[in-house]
Amino acid sequence: MYLVFDIGGTFIKYSLMNQHGKIIKKDKVASPKSCYDTFLQLFFSIIQIHRKDIIGIAMSCPGIIQPNNGEIKFGGSLRYLDGKNLIAEIWQAFQLPATIENDGKCAALAELWLGSIKGKQQAAVLVLGSGLGGGIIVNGQLLHGQHLLAGELSFVASEMDCTTGKGIYAGSVCSSVRMIQKVLVAKGEVAAGGERAFDHIQANDAEVMPIFDAYCLAIANQVMNLQYIFDPELIAIGGGISSQPMVITGIKKGIEKIKKMNPFHLASPQVVNCTFYNDANLYGAMYHYLVKNDLL
Incomplete structure (x- = not known):
């Protein structure tokens, strides 16, 4: 089995997964906010717990990742990762092979796998979140x-x-976080969450629909731009809120x-929901590991 990490600004998610993409177990812990040493101690403790069951480690991480050597050029929401190399750290501590890739690109790889x-030669994945990520x-x-x-x-x-x-x-006009905040402010419910915002959207609330429609139009604009830039077969929409059918x-x-x-x-873009x-x-991190190690 493999230990697979999704390192994020809020949580470090991890799972035990086999080479066929079956998740055996998964869990998450809160991401340390400001200290690399604290992060590494937590990260290594998770690896140590599963050490006897795994033969490799795959990682998804925010920021700009050097694909050849795994250096994190820019840590995105986790700036203490700037310039760090988790592949080297893992090998030194555990002598386990590891791979790492950007989180938006991992989302695209998941859909490709x-x-x-799957099977498409030209495609794009847009990940709707605090900004607009994805992979081509x-x-x-x-x-x-x-x-x-x-x-x-x-x-x-x-x-x-x-x-x-x-x-x-x-990253601003296509931010689902900003859209949800605007909806909740409009309804005077700033302490509520995303589910409450979508309750209002599903009800076609007259106060919030202009906010939601403007958000969808901003994403549609970027979809059209992508279609003209490289003319993909499909553009898949992902991220947590994409599970809401009205998106x-x-x-x-x-x-x-x-x-x-x-x-x-x-242009007539073909837009679909992501599977994951x-x-x-x-x-996506698992697929990246398998490809990098010629296991597919």
Whole structure:
């Protein structure tokens, strides 16, 4: 078996998984907020508990990851990981082979392995969360790009003032966290959570539907951009809120609205839901390990 980690800003999720993608066991612990030594102590304690049952470790991690040597160039929401190399740390402590990949790219790999874009040569996965992440598949392979930035869609401009250079970026207008906060503020329920926000959306509440529709239109805009940039077969929508059926419906309506407003549009993106939601990064990290070690 393999020990698979999804390292996130809030939780470190982990599972025991076999080479066929079957999760045997999974759990999670809170991510340390500011100290690498505390993180490493916790991380190693999980590995030690499972050491006798595993033959390798696969990791999904936020930030910019160097695919050749596993160095975390930029730790994203966990800045204490900047410049660290967990593959080297694991080998030194446990003599176990390990792999690591960016979390958005792992979500794309999960869908490529066992999910909605399996068998596709050109595809994209958009992960809706605090920003807009994802991965791009070209010729059946994950695209990293020259500077490891392919799929970092949060930094794509949604609007730009060409006189000042100031812009509004996809990571802001496509943030599900911001959308949910706006809905709850509109209803005077700032202490409530995402489920309560979607109760109002499902009820077609007149106060919140303009917020939700604008959010879906912003995502639809990025879907259209991707379609023109590399013309994929499918674009899959993932992230926790994508399990809400009205999200994919809203995005499709947004695409139709964009096309209606500009009849010269040639693009007709094929948009589908991802197969995996909260476990996507675990599956993608496992697939990445298997590919890197020629086990598929």
